[in-house]
Amino acid sequence: MNATVPKTLANIAHYHPDGTASGSRAKLNPAGEIVQLHHRQHMRITEAAGWTVRALTGSVWITQDGDIRDVVLEAGECILLDRKATALLSPLSEARICLTRDTGCHKRQHNAPAQVVPFAAARASFA
Numbered sequence: 001m002n003a004t005v006p007k008t009l010a011n012i013a014h015y016h017p018d019g020t021a022s023g024s025r026a027k028l029n030p031a032g033e034i035v036q037l038h039h040r041q042h043m044r045i046t047e048a049a050g051w052t053v054r055a056l057t058g059s060v061w062i063t064q065d066g067d068i069r070d071v072v073l074e075a076g077e078c079i080l081l082d083r084k085a086t087a088l089l090s091p092l093s094e095a096r097i098c099l100t101r102d103t104g105c106h107k108r109q110h111n112a113p114a115q116v117v118p119f120a121a122a123r124a125s126f127a
Helices: 119-125
Strands: 009-015 021-027 033-037 041-045 051-064 070-074 077-080 087-101
Touching (some): 033 041, 033 051, 070 077
Antiparallel strands (some): 009 021, 009 041, 033 087, 041 087, 051 070, 051 077, 051 087
16 A cells, blocks of 8 residues: 655745845654754744644744744644744744654544644543
């Protein structure tokens, strides 16, 4: 059985004190990516629905286009991004995050709100 996983692009930009920006673009691995975000660095994920963001260290602020909710993850917390729109991830100082995508057939109610949960509780809910 073959599964097709849509390619998701991520842009990581670093904003310099002089107002200039530099950055890179990468395809995210659905099996897992660990990303270190430094001060004044931001990560933009296109078509973010289905990606789980887990804060390993530090704190990261997350917002999704078209969503009035803003989320701040602390180390040990995770959230499932629930919109196909672009998501913006910004560290509050330094943060290390893990991004994974569930490629299974788990369905989520469209109107159910995204919730921040401790990672251990999230892992137990998939068991």
